[in-house]
Amino acid sequence: MLTLKHLFRGTSTVRRGIQDKEYFNERTDVSSTVRYPHVKLPMPDNSRNQLHVEIDDCIVCDLCAKICPVDCIDIISIKATEEIGKTSDGSSKRLYAAKFDIDMAKCMFCGLCTIVCPTECIIMTDEYDVSLNSVEAMNYHFSTMSEEEAEQKRQELAIAEAQKKAAKEAAMAEAKRKAEEEALLKEKGEEGNA
Ligand code: SF4
Numbered sequence: 100m101l102t103l104k105h106l107f108r109g110t111s112t113v114r115r116g117i118q119d120k121e122y123f124n125e126r127t128d129v130s131s132t133v134r135y136p137h138v139k140l141p142m143p144d145n146s147r148n149q150l151h152v153e154i155d156d157c158i159v160c161d162l163c164a165k166i167c168p169v170d171c172i173d174i175i176s177i178k179a180t181e182e183i184g185k186t187s188d189g190s191s192k193r194l195y196a197a198k199f200d201i202d203m204a205k206c207m208f209c210g211l212c213t214i215v216c217p218t219e220c221i222i223m224t225d226e227y228d229v230s231l232n233s234v235e236a237m238n239y240h241f242s243t244m245s246e247e248e249a250e251q252k253r254q255e256l257a258i259a260e261a262q263k264k265a266a267k268e269a270a271m272a273e274a275k276r277k278a279e280e281e282a283l284l285k286e287k288g289e290e291g292n293a
């Protein structure tokens with residue numbers, strides 16, 4: 100890591116005149132810089148850099164999107180008809196991530212999303228030197244679901260919910276029929292006793 104000591108030692112090069120024939124030779128006795136990008140300084144553990152989402156460990160709870168102060172996380176979830184698996188920490192997955200975008204062009208690197216994530220699947224990486232050709236390219240897509248798959252999951256959910264509703268209505272109709280039948284029997288019994 101570079102320190103003030105390196106900075107002061109580095110200034111010793113200034114004392115050498117450009118007339119010196121060794122002026123442009125690489126100095127090995129001082130190190131005020133590193134040979135970036137071939138050499139990179141190690142990043143501290145708590146450094147804030149590019150975000151990454153391990154989508155297989157995401158339970159699509161939306162907490163990260165809700166806490167983001169600049170609304171740069173865009174998630175669209177689809178309810179699954181049953182449990183679709185477990186994350187690596189054993190959390191149950193019941194929602195599909197039809198869309199999970201993070202617009203790094205808007206991100207202010209506050210790190211709040213990484214703090215609230217219950218499965219710790221959204222993390223700050225040690226990557227800081229990303230250069231892209233367009234602002235649009237800075238909108239990272241983490242969902243692995245295609246539009247066709249998402250549509251299929253929506254249809255499956257609609258069918259499952261329609262079946263559930265029909266079963267509930269049938270159960271209610273049956274309960275009502277039984278109640279009416281019992282009331283009729285009771286009424287007849289009372290008439291017989293009279
Ligand atoms: S680091 Fe902050 S600004 Fe960036 S996506 Fe996370 S919550 Fe939003």
Ligand code: SF4
Binds near residue numbers: 220
């Ligand atoms: S907080 Fe974590 S688990 Fe929840 S949606 Fe965000 S990345 Fe996924």
